[in-house]
Amino acid sequence: xxxxxxxxxxxxxxxxxxxxxxxxxxxxxxxxxxxxxxxxxxxxxxxxxxxxxxxxxxxxxxxxxxxxxxxxxxxxxxxxxxxxxxxxxxxxxxxxxxxxxxxxxxxxxxxxxxxxxxxxxxxxxxxxxxxxxxxxxxxxxxxxxxxxxxxxxxxxxxxxxxxxxxxxxxxxxxxxxxxxxxxxxxxxxxxxxxxxxxxxxxxxxxxxxxxxxxxxxxxxxxxxxxxxxxxxxxxxxxxxxxxxxxxxxxxxxxxxx
Amino acid sequence: xxxxxxxxxxxxxxxxxxxxxxxxxxxxxxxxxxxxxxxxxxxxxxxxxxxxxxxxxxxxxxxxxxxxxxxxxxxxxxxxxxxxxxxxxxxxxxxxxxxx
Numbered sequence: 001x002x003x004x005x006x007x008x009x010x011x012x013x014x015x016x017x018x019x020x021x022x023x024x025x026x027x028x029x030x031x032x033x034x035x036x037x038x039x040x041x042x043x044x045x046x047x048x049x050x051x052x053x054x055x056x057x058x059x060x061x062x063x064x065x066x067x068x069x070x071x072x073x074x075x076x077x078x079x080x081x082x083x084x085x086x087x088x089x090x091x092x093x094x095x096x097x098x099x100x101x102x103x104x105x106x107x108x109x110x111x112x113x114x115x116x117x118x119x120x121x122x123x124x125x126x127x128x129x130x131x132x133x134x135x136x137x138x139x140x141x142x143x144x145x146x147x148x149x150x151x152x153x154x155x156x157x158x159x160x161x162x163x164x165x166x167x168x169x170x171x172x173x174x175x176x177x178x179x180x181x182x183x184x185x186x187x188x189x190x191x192x193x194x195x196x197x198x199x200x201x202x203x204x205x206x207x208x209x210x211x212x213x214x215x216x217x218x219x220x221x222x223x224x225x226x227x228x229x230x231x232x233x234x235x236x237x238x239x240x241x242x243x244x245x246x247x248x249x250x251x252x253x254x255x256x257x
Numbered sequence: 258x259x260x261x262x263x264x265x266x267x268x269x270x271x272x273x274x275x276x277x278x279x280x281x282x283x284x285x286x287x288x289x290x291x292x293x294x295x296x297x298x299x300x301x302x303x304x305x306x307x308x309x310x311x312x313x314x315x316x317x318x319x320x321x322x323x324x325x326x327x328x329x330x331x332x333x334x335x336x337x338x339x340x341x342x343x344x345x346x347x348x349x350x351x352x353x354x355x356x357x
Contacts, residue, residue, distance in 0.1 A: 009266075016270065020277055046270070050263040068267045075271055075294055079278035084286045084347075091290055094271075098297055101264065107304045110316045114300070117323050122293070122330045129334045130286055133341040141283040141348040151280035159273035166265045200313045201320070209317055216324045223328040230335040235343045 006164055008049055013160035015042035021152045023080045024145040039076060043069060063100055071097035082142045084130045088123055095119050109198045264305035272298030285337045285347045289330070296326050 015038050022035030047065060071094050078090035095118045102111035145151075195203075205213055275294030282288055300319045307315020337347070344351050 013270075013273070016273070020274065024277075024281055046266065049266065064263060068263070071267065071297075072270055072274070075274045075297075078294065079274055079282070079287075079291065084284055084290075087287050087290050091293060094294065094297060098271075098301060101267070101301060102304055105264070105304050105308050107308075107316045107319075110300075110304065110319050113320060113323060117327060118293075122327055125330050125334055126286065126290060129337060132338060133286070133347055139284075139346075139348075141346075141350065142287075144283075145281040146283050146350070148277075148281050151277045155273045155276035155280065159269045159276070163266055163269035166262070166269070197313070197316075201316055204313050204317055205320070209321075212321060216321055219328055220324060223331050227331045227335040230332070230339060233339060235339055 005049070005052065008045060009164050010160050012042055012045035012049060013156050013163070015039075015045060017152045017156035018042075020076060020079070020156075021148055023076060024148040024152075025080060025082050025143050026148075027144050035080075039073075043072065046072075061104075063104060067097045067100040071101070084142070085127065088126045088130060091126075092119050092123055095123075106197055108196075109201050261305040261309050264301055268298040268300075268302035268305065270298070271295070271301065283349050285340065285349055286334075288349060289333050289337070292329070293326060296322060 019035050019037075019039035019042055022031040022038060046068075050064070050068075074090045074093035074097065078087045078094065081087045081090060095114060099111045099115055102108075102114065272295050275291045275296075275298060278291030278294065279288055282291065300322060303315040303319045303322070305315070307313060307318075340352070341347055
């Protein structure tokens with residue numbers, strides 16, 4: 001019985017890898033339709049897996065299915081889009097879809113922080129850089145993927161192995177009784193007066209992880225100084241690269257900020 | 258029976274998709290976006306694991322991961338702008354000077 005479910009896990013990853021391989025941009029015949037069919041099949045397989053009693057007793061509900069489907073779908077679209085702006089916008093969608101999952105896991109503070117920092121700050125930086133450096137129209141290097149077969153094989157094989165093990169291991173731990181049920185633990189923490197999620201995160205952050213917190217602050221400062229130094233540097237425009245690549249407006253000198 | 262296996266599954270899928278994007282795309286900006294996608298997979302996994310153990314440590318690790326992502330975005334995008342000013346293109350392969 002267990003073997004059947006493990007085979008289904010690996011099969012889902014195989015279907016997902018095929019979908020991604022067919023969806024990646026190529027210069028030849030478009031294979032988007034085959035990719036979409038394989039992708040829907042993989043999504044259906046994943047849903048069967050998540051709704052099965054093998055993988056979860058009660059963890060997956062309608063919110064999980066909806067958010068996870070949106071997250072995976074927009075992640076795939078992000079990777080295969082030919083325009084970097086679309087990639088950035090699909091990534092915002094990934095974050096907005098991951099946030100409800102964190103809320104389902106009772107990680108309220110992290111969910112809000114993720115939306116504010118990722119969708120609000122980091123992605124704005126990305127969009128700014130895209131606007132600063134993008135040529136008009138999709139360029140040749142966005143329309144052809146680099147060795148898609150090897151990449152899909154490497155990525156999905158390693159992750160299928162990890163997921164296949166991870167899906168089985170926690171059950172064994174749980175059977176051994178070394179782990180308490182997470183719901184029960186959360187309830188116990190509430191009972192003990194530890195407080196809300198924000199309070200628990202804050203307490204741990206300034207007690208157990210205070211050194212890491214300080215180091216993170218120093219890291220941010222160093223990165224800020226480094227970014228200023230890097231972006232003020234004047235570079236000579238070199239012109240087009242080697243190999244006769246079509247480079248658009250190559251060699252145009254752009255004044256520093 | 259455990260509750261977190263679907264989340265681990267989702268995290269692995271997000272990580273795999275990001276990894277494939279990192280390896281296949283040639284646009285420098287999309288390459289860095291793919292690393293952010295891999296971070297998302299890790300965040301989902303960290304939170305799920307922390308929940309399995311009934312602790313908030315996973316969420317704190319994820320918060321530090323946000324710091325690293327912000328630092329990486331700031332520095333890497335500065336470097337990307339610098340590289341673009343030098344070559345006039347975002348193609349990662351334009352920086353391979355030895356072909357063989």
